[in-house]
Amino acid sequence: MYEIKIRMADFGDPAVRALLMDVLGELSERYGGSGDDTPIGDDDFTPPDGAFFVADDGERLVGCAGWRRHGDDAELKRMFTARSIRGRGLGRRMLATIEESARAAGCRRLILETGDKQPEAIALYESAGYARIEDFGYYKDEADVRSFAKDL
Structure with missing residues (x-):
């Protein structure tokens, strides 16, 4: 292995x-269209106002997640684990990495938006201590958006 x-x-x-x-x-x-139209700048994930991480199995990238500053908070973006590697705890490791990085940068909370067609993501966030918050961001007025936060 x-x-x-x-x-x-x-x-x-x-x-x-x-x-x-x-x-x-x-x-x-899952949702149709282009997948996600949220505006993301090339420098959104540049320290100290953000960071982007990948999971590398030695042959290819199998996961990613980033955070960008959103006021006093950090916003989780592009959290993903390749289908071939799911169910092995990588998502939880990636989430912990993001939390640690954002905390080290002085952010007080990690916030995120996901959708109701991603039940496995919602289950991960809830099991990691995230709670529902008022919807925010690009998709805040969409019926299927679900926003969460966790104090760091």
Whole structure:
């Protein structure tokens, strides 16, 4: 069995961009359209106002997650685990990495928005101590959005 390493990555790296196509593809399968139209700038995940992490199995990237500053909070974006690796705790490891990075940058909470067609993501967030908050962000007025937060 190989070890999956989580490391910081440049959001603009071609390998990261390729993985993000998988992220958007899966969101498109679940919700239709392009998957996620949330505006994201190339520098949104640049320290100290954000960070982007990937999970690398030694051959390819199998997961990712990033955070960007949202006032005093950090906003989780692009949390993803490849289908081939799901069920092995990688999502929980990625989430812990994001929380630690945002806390170290002085953020007081981690906030996120997901959708009702991602029950496994919702279950992960709730089991990790996240609670529902008032919807925010790009999709705040959509009926299927679910927003969560956790104090860091």
